[in-house]
Amino acid sequence: MSDLQKLLGYREPIFNASMAGAAGGAMAAAVSAAGGVGMIGVSPAPTAEWIKAQASHVSEIDTPWGVGFMGWALEADLSPLESFLEYGPSLVSISFGDVTRAAALAHEAGVLTAMQVGNAADLERALQDDIDIVIARGGEGGGHGRNESGTLPLLQLACAQTQKPVIAAGGIGTAAGIAAVLAAGAEAAWIGTRFLSTKEASGHENLKAAVRASGLDDTVYTRAFDIAQQLPWAPEFGGRALANDFSNRYADDLVSLEATEELRERMVRARAEADVALAPVYAGQAVEFVQREETCAEVLAELGGFRRILSDAAQRFA
Amino acid sequence: MSDLQKLLGYREPIFNASMAGAAGGAMAAAVSAAGGVGMIGVSPAPTAEWIKAQASHVSEIDTPWGVGFMGWALEADLSPLESFLEYGPSLVSISFGDVTRAAALAHEAGVLTAMQVGNAADLERALQDDIDIVIARGGEGGGHGRNESGTLPLLQLACAQTQKPVIAAGGIGTAAGIAAVLAAGAEAAWIGTRFLSTKEASGHENLKAAVRASGLDDTVYTRAFDIAQQLPWAPEFGGRALANDFSNRYADDLVSLEATEELRERMVRARAEADVALAPVYAGQAVEFVQREETCAEVLAELGGFRRILSDAAQRFA
Numbered sequence: 001m002s003d004l005q006k007l008l009g010y011r012e013p014i015f016n017a018s019m020a021g022a023a024g025g026a027m028a029a030a031v032s033a034a035g036g037v038g039m040i041g042v043s044p045a046p047t048a049e050w051i052k053a054q055a056s057h058v059s060e061i062d063t064p065w066g067v068g069f070m071g072w073a074l075e076a077d078l079s080p081l082e083s084f085l086e087y088g089p090s091l092v093s094i095s096f097g098d099v100t101r102a103a104a105l106a107h108e109a110g111v112l113t114a115m116q117v118g119n120a121a122d123l124e125r126a127l128q129d130d131i132d133i134v135i136a137r138g139g140e141g142g143g144h145g146r147n148e149s150g151t152l153p154l155l156q157l158a159c160a161q162t163q164k165p166v167i168a169a170g171g172i173g174t175a176a177g178i179a180a181v182l183a184a185g186a187e188a189a190w191i192g193t194r195f196l197s198t199k200e201a202s203g204h205e206n207l208k209a210a211v212r213a214s215g216l217d218d219t220v221y222t223r224a225f226d227i228a229q230q231l232p233w234a235p236e237f238g239g240r241a242l243a244n245d246f247s248n249r250y251a252d253d254l255v256s257l258e259a260t261e262e263l264r265e266r267m268v269r270a271r272a273e274a275d276v277a278l279a280p281v282y283a284g285q286a287v288e289f290v291q292r293e294e295t296c297a298e299v300l301a302e303l304g305g306f307r308r309i310l311s312d313a314a315q316r317f318a
Numbered sequence: 319m320s321d322l323q324k325l326l327g328y329r330e331p332i333f334n335a336s337m338a339g340a341a342g343g344a345m346a347a348a349v350s351a352a353g354g355v356g357m358i359g360v361s362p363a364p365t366a367e368w369i370k371a372q373a374s375h376v377s378e379i380d381t382p383w384g385v386g387f388m389g390w391a392l393e394a395d396l397s398p399l400e401s402f403l404e405y406g407p408s409l410v411s412i413s414f415g416d417v418t419r420a421a422a423l424a425h426e427a428g429v430l431t432a433m434q435v436g437n438a439a440d441l442e443r444a445l446q447d448d449i450d451i452v453i454a455r456g457g458e459g460g461g462h463g464r465n466e467s468g469t470l471p472l473l474q475l476a477c478a479q480t481q482k483p484v485i486a487a488g489g490i491g492t493a494a495g496i497a498a499v500l501a502a503g504a505e506a507a508w509i510g511t512r513f514l515s516t517k518e519a520s521g522h523e524n525l526k527a528a529v530r531a532s533g534l535d536d537t538v539y540t541r542a543f544d545i546a547q548q549l550p551w552a553p554e555f556g557g558r559a560l561a562n563d564f565s566n567r568y569a570d571d572l573v574s575l576e577a578t579e580e581l582r583e584r585m586v587r588a589r590a591e592a593d594v595a596l597a598p599v600y601a602g603q604a605v606e607f608v609q610r611e612e613t614c615a616e617v618l619a620e621l622g623g624f625r626r627i628l629s630d631a632a633q634r635f636a
Contacts, residue, residue, distance in 0.1 A: 002634060002635070013635065119534060119535045120533055120534040120535045120606070121535055138468055138470070139468065140467070140468035140470060140471050148535065149458070149534055149535075149603055150456055150457065150458035150468040150469055150470070150488065150489045150603060151468055151469075151470050152456070152458060152468070152469050152470055152488070152489040152490065152495060152498060152499075153458050153489035153490075153491065153495070153534060153602075153603035153604055153606060154534065154603075155498075156489075156490075156491060156492045156494050156495045156498075156604075156606075156607065157534055157606055157607075159494060160492065160494075170468065170470070171468045171470040171471035171474075172470065172471075172474075173471065173474060174474045174478065176474050176477060176478075176501070176502045176503050177470060177471070177474045177502060179501040179502060180470060180473075180474075180498040180499065180501045180502035181470075181498065182501070182631050182634075182635055183494070183497040183498045183500070183501035183627065183628055183631045184494045184495060184497060184498035185494050185627075185631075215438050216437060216438040216467055216471060216472065216475055217437045217438045217439055217466065217467075284471075285467055285468060285471035285472075286471055286474075288438065288471060288474075288475055289474065289475075306635070307635055307636065309501065309503075310501055310628070310631055310632040310635060311632045311636065313500050313501045313503075313628055313632070314628040314629045314631070314632035316320060316500075317320070317331065317500055317624070317625055317628060318625065318629065
């Protein structure tokens with residue numbers, strides 16, 4: 001059992017990534033009930049109703065759960081964090097922005113803080129910031145983040161540089177992948193894409209079907225979707241999504257992409273209608289390992305196979 | 319002990335990458351003598367003298383060693399492979415190009431073949447080709463290759479899809495990194511960058527010093543160096559090198575890069591003079607883990623710590 005496991009009290013060293021739009025209270029509750037740590041992903045400026053609805057899934061459970069925020073959204077408005085803290089999470093993840101005030105607030109409430117890092121400079125900052133847990137996330141991962149370092153080298157560096165618990169993220173989709181990151185020194189795996197097609201994932205069936213139909217070679221890292229939607233993401237945080245008609249046209253040709261109001265509206269419509277040829281379907285390279293609709297409990301049960309894999313490898317190379 | 323280990327008869331599941339320009343006979347002999355599998359990297363159109371000089375280091379040793387070629391160079395001329403086969407390698411690695419004739423020749427000589435794959439399509443081809451060993455190489459790696467998949471997701475896919483032995487490459491620079499890829503199912507690790515500053519590495523001291531001074535955030539993947547040198551690499555195989563003045567100017571602005579004869583000559587000169595501000599210094603993200611000059615034996619001794627790390631992880635998560 002790892003130190004983080006003792007501290008938080010979970011059974012499986014598996015966190016679902018706090019994917020805004022896909023990881024709501026239903027996923028978090030299901031992952032926590034299955035022994036992992038369920039995370040709720042919060043979009044910028046969530047409504048009070050949405051917060052209440054998500055929290056209703058987890059507020060009564062007696063296993064650990066958490067909430068993930070975009071740092072730049074909390075910089076503008078701390079109230080979504082304040083609201084969630086009232087429901088008693090074990091963990092708050094804050095990435096992509098200045099975490100100072102948000103981390104202080106979480107700590108006042110006795111809640112642990114985590115932060116994603118995507119390169120060596122991020123890691124150095126996280127080790128200085130008031131952050132309890134480092135999430136080392138390689139560019140293989142889906143959704144927003146850096147595309148600079150692979151999970152493996154970043155993880156080796158993070159584990160060598162800190163005594164803080166390190167969670168590995170990016171490209172982990174199988175029990176073998178979990179065995180790998182735990183062997184490298186991670187205390188747990190942070191898994192997004194593998195949960196995208198679960199029964200408990202939020203999101204239109206079109207998106208889930210696109211995820212199931214895609215493989216390792218089918219994702220693209222680009223800022224094109226953010227530019228088109230005029231979203232205030234900092235330029236160093238592009239996103240990995242399924243390649244589609246829109247990204248095929250613009251991912252390598254951002255200079256031709258005009259951020260018009262008309263395009264923004266088309267993109268809003270495409271997202272509402274789950275038109276996967278235009279709207280982004282955020283997913284990482286582990287999309288290869290998503291082949292059917294499953295429950296979160298089924299995913300956890302399969303991923304739990306990492307124990308046997310680790311022990312076999314240790315014996316084989318003893 | 320893994321199947322590949324039994325087949326080839328090495329002690330440490332560690333191959334040095336066949337880095338043309340850095341991994342000559344001296345490195346291969348040192349790595350093999352230390353229990354790993356030493357590989358010689360062959361540039362396009364090597365001279366007969368160079369081949370003879372490199373082979374002299376390994377032809378008499380009784381541990382396994384191998385040679386790595388660029389497939390596109392062998393397509394044009396098989397004779398460097400024919401020459402090396404006379405010295406009795408255990409393994410020939412052929413990547414980036416059509417391997418049909420070269421693999422047949424190696425097999426006629428009773429020598430195993432290996433091939434680097436960088437995405438799912440490459441992997442599928444390698445499984446159909448006459449290739450005995452798959453090298454799953456993520457974009458974290460140094461030198462030429464694809465920058466599409468991270469080592470971790472590619473490795474999970476390769477190990478799931480084939481019974482052929484899989485060797486992992488890209489971003490592995492520590493004993494913990496080796497533990498990770500073995501846990502994920504690799505039979506061995508293919509390590510380049512970590513050997514770049516060894517005493518036995520070929521290459522000017524300027525290059526070795528630049529490698530030692532660089533970290534995780536200091537590499538760049540680009541075709542700019544190949545365009546400037548007018549090298550016949552296929553466009554899908556760019557290279558990861560240390561960022562320098564030249565790549566800072568052109569890596570993201572290939573359209574401004576004019577492949578003039580004058581530039582080609584400047585680049586040839588820069589390589590000859592080891593002017594690291596202009597010439598490419600190929601290195602992967604594991605450059606983070608190169609901090610001093612070492613012998614290959616010292617590197618192998620440290621990396622051999624993977625056994626303890628694997629066994630600790632298996633116990634910790636039992």
